[in-house]
Amino acid sequence: MSKPILEVRNLTKKFGDFTAVDNISFDIHEGEILGLLGPNGAGKTTTIHMLLGLIAPSAGSIHMFGLDLAEHREEILQQVNFSSTYISMPFSLTVEENLKVIARLYSLQNIQQRVDAILEKLEMSDIRSKLTRKLSTGQMSRLTLAKALMTEPKILFLDEPTASLDPDIVHKIKAFLKEYQRNAGLSILYTSHNMREMEEMSNRIVFLQHGHIVAEGTADQIVQRYGQRDLEEVFLKLAREPKAQ
Amino acid sequence: MNVGRIGGLLSRHLYLYQRSFARMLEIFYWPLLDLVVWGFITMYLQDAGVSLHGAVAFFLGALILWDVLFRAQQGVAVSFLEEMWSRNLMNLFASPLTVGEYLASTMIMSILKVTAVASLMMVFAWVFYSYDMLKVGVSLLPFIINLVVSGWIIGVLTTSIIMRFGQQAEVLAWGMVFLFQPISCVFYPLEVLPPILQSIAWMVPPAHIFEGMRAVLIEGVIPVTHIVWATGLNLFFFVVIVAWFYHTFNICKEKGMLVRVGE
Numbered sequence: 001m002s003k004p005i006l007e008v009r010n011l012t013k014k015f016g017d018f019t020a021v022d023n024i025s026f027d028i029h030e031g032e033i034l035g036l037l038g039p040n041g042a043g044k045t046t047t048i049h050m051l052l053g054l055i056a057p058s059a060g061s062i063h064m065f066g067l068d069l070a071e072h073r074e075e076i077l078q079q080v081n082f083s084s085t086y087i088s089m090p091f092s093l094t095v096e097e098n099l100k101v102i103a104r105l106y107s108l109q110n111i112q113q114r115v116d117a118i119l120e121k122l123e124m125s126d127i128r129s130k131l132t133r134k135l136s137t138g139q140m141s142r143l144t145l146a147k148a149l150m151t152e153p154k155i156l157f158l159d160e161p162t163a164s165l166d167p168d169i170v171h172k173i174k175a176f177l178k179e180y181q182r183n184a185g186l187s188i189l190y191t192s193h194n195m196r197e198m199e200e201m202s203n204r205i206v207f208l209q210h211g212h213i214v215a216e217g218t219a220d221q222i223v224q225r226y227g228q229r230d231l232e233e234v235f236l237k238l239a240r241e242p243k244a245q
Numbered sequence: 246m247n248v249g250r251i252g253g254l255l256s257r258h259l260y261l262y263q264r265s266f267a268r269m270l271e272i273f274y275w276p277l278l279d280l281v282v283w284g285f286i287t288m289y290l291q292d293a294g295v296s297l298h299g300a301v302a303f304f305l306g307a308l309i310l311w312d313v314l315f316r317a318q319q320g321v322a323v324s325f326l327e328e329m330w331s332r333n334l335m336n337l338f339a340s341p342l343t344v345g346e347y348l349a350s351t352m353i354m355s356i357l358k359v360t361a362v363a364s365l366m367m368v369f370a371w372v373f374y375s376y377d378m379l380k381v382g383v384s385l386l387p388f389i390i391n392l393v394v395s396g397w398i399i400g401v402l403t404t405s406i407i408m409r410f411g412q413q414a415e416v417l418a419w420g421m422v423f424l425f426q427p428i429s430c431v432f433y434p435l436e437v438l439p440p441i442l443q444s445i446a447w448m449v450p451p452a453h454i455f456e457g458m459r460a461v462l463i464e465g466v467i468p469v470t471h472i473v474w475a476t477g478l479n480l481f482f483f484v485v486i487v488a489w490f491y492h493t494f495n496i497c498k499e500k501g502m503l504v505r506v507g508e
């Protein structure tokens with residue numbers, strides 16, 4: 001197999017005495033979609049924030065494109081982006097203005113064309129002049145997805161990108177992401193606590209629980225290992241296990 | 246430092262101001278109101294025959310310069326608040342933007358605000374009080390530049406506290422600079438301060454600036470000593486506060502504050 005595009009080794013995050021992420025290691029290969037699955041509080045978001053350099057790890061290392069994030073922040077972040085249902089963008093700017101600012105922060109060329117293209121792709125051209133504060137939840141999600149995809153990242157972090165969206169939009173976004181990922185050879189780290197979505201989207205799943213990796217593999221492998229009928233049952237079984245110690 | 250990224254962040258604020266009437270008003274409302282009140286006080290003092298040499302120059306000049314300091318620090322601190330309010334810090338700091346570029350863009354923002362407000366105040370003072378600040382403008386330039394730098398220093402200090410303690414510290418963006426007002430000797434000479442405060446004031450760049458301003462406005466001399474002191478102190482504090490900001494930023498990254506401020 002090719003060399004991993006992202007390598008996480010013994011990554012740990014402590015907030016005071018509380019360990020949110022506990023000594024986890026995993027890889028993502030080029031063109032792969034890795035699902036980070038786990039109940040609320042498992043440490044998924046904290047992991048993604050560490051991968052984005054927004055939270056400093058307490059221990060362990062993060063490499064992307066063979067570079068150490070601690071030393072090559074700018075170079076790495078230039079080729080990475082993220083989206084989440086929980087982030088937002090400046091409310092008093094229009095959709096287009098927000099995207100232009102992002103384009104400049106990532107030193108993109110031909111900004112207007114890039115913005116036009118991504119708006120077109122995500123079927124947002126009609127709301128380009130709409131103030132961000134006036135967007136619906138679904139439109140807001142598409143905006144943060146647009147901001148992430150516009151910079152043409154090599155790795156994309158998606159933190160619960162479909163939470164609190166209605167099924168129709170979720171369906172569209174998933175289809176778009178799959179298609180985009182296939183064409184662009186993009187690697188994705190995807191978090192969710194929705195099992196069906198995980199199974200559908202990911203090539204491989206890392207199951208996180210209380211900051212630990214408790215299972216890893218394809219959905220089928222994980223289901224088999226735990227002798228359950230489907231991922232949902234594995235999830236329920238694992239999620240209901242009390243924290244060790 | 247990547248100029249394109251600094252410009253990008255700047256454009257975000259320019260889009261905002263161009264659209265927000267409230268924010269535009271915020272910039273001009275207080276300075277103009279100040280000017281009206283102080284203008285009348287000055288006129289009253291003159292009518293009452295108070296023989297305060299150059300009273301008009303004294304108060305109006307001080308007021309305009311005080312606003313330079315206030316706006317310069319606000320340009321830095323309020324820019325951070327805007328990011329906090331719109332929960333945009335994550336988008337910024339997960340991009341290749343560096344801390345240095347971030348600070349630089351807020352400092353440029355502060356220059357823009359200062360230029361806008363100071364120009365307007367000068368025109369206003371000239372039209373309504375026949376007070377022509379441009380006459381002394383050139384000799385005031387070193388003071389204005391130093392004031393802007395002092396404003397940055399207080400602004401970066403304020404920002405670091407807001408970043409660390411979140412929304413409860415928000416009010417500092419408006420209040421912090423007034424903490425420095427008594428020892429900055431804005432409206433009165435340094436010698437009226439008690440001896441202890443006088444020695445403290447010597448360590449405060451704005452005190453030298455306002456002291457020097459009075460020398461320019463009233464005596465028409467250029468007080469080199471005060472310029473040298475103000476510049477030296479400003480350089481020193483600037484380096485210290487920027488280092489402090491980086492330090493605070495790292496603490497916030499460790500505590501996971503960056504992804505939480507504004508919540």
Ligand SMILES: Nc1ncnc2c1ncn2[C@@H]1O[C@H](COP(=O)(O)OP(=O)(O)O)[C@@H](O)[C@H]1O
Pocket residue numbers: 015018020038039040041042043044045046047500501502505
């Ligand atoms: N900045 C922080 N300070 C203290 N505790 C935190 C902080 N951020 C997250 N946590 C805690 O870390 C744990 C993992 O949170 P998170 O990564 O958001 O989980 P998930 O995304 O899997 O739901 C939670 O118990 C959360 O309360």
Ligand SMILES: [Mg+2]
Pocket residue numbers: 044045046159
């Ligand atoms: Mg989460």
